[in-house]
Amino acid sequence: MNIKKGLVALITTAAISTAVQAAYWEFSIYAYLDSNGVQVGTQYIPCFNRTSVTQGTVTNNKVLVERGTCK
Numbered sequence: 824m825n826i827k828k829g830l831v832a833l834i835t836t837a838a839i840s841t842a843v844q845a846a847y848w849e850f851s852i853y854a855y856l857d858s859n860g861v862q863v864g865t866q867y868i869p870c871f872n873r874t875s876v877t878q879g880t881v882t883n884n885k886v887l888v889e890r891g892t893c894k
Contacts, residue, residue: 847871848892856884869893 848870855864857880864879870893 850891850893851887852889854886854888855880855882856886857882858884 850870851866851868853866853868854862855866857863862879864877864881865888866875866877866881866885868875
């Protein structure tokens with residue numbers, strides 16, 4: 824029984840590590856929309872855990888515009 828628990832823990836740790844590492848290499852661009860659906864702001868989240876950049880107005884309506892991988 825302990826072998827199964829150890830194996831599950833190892834697989835879970837590997838999956839979390841892979842997910843965190845994948846996010847490290849990705850960038851995202853989001854658009855903020857007003858109540859009419861017009862873009863009023865932009866957020867850029869760069870790779871490598873750098874600080875995100877927001878321009879314009881931030882609203883509750885955030886839409887993913889693009890996601891990619893840094894090379």
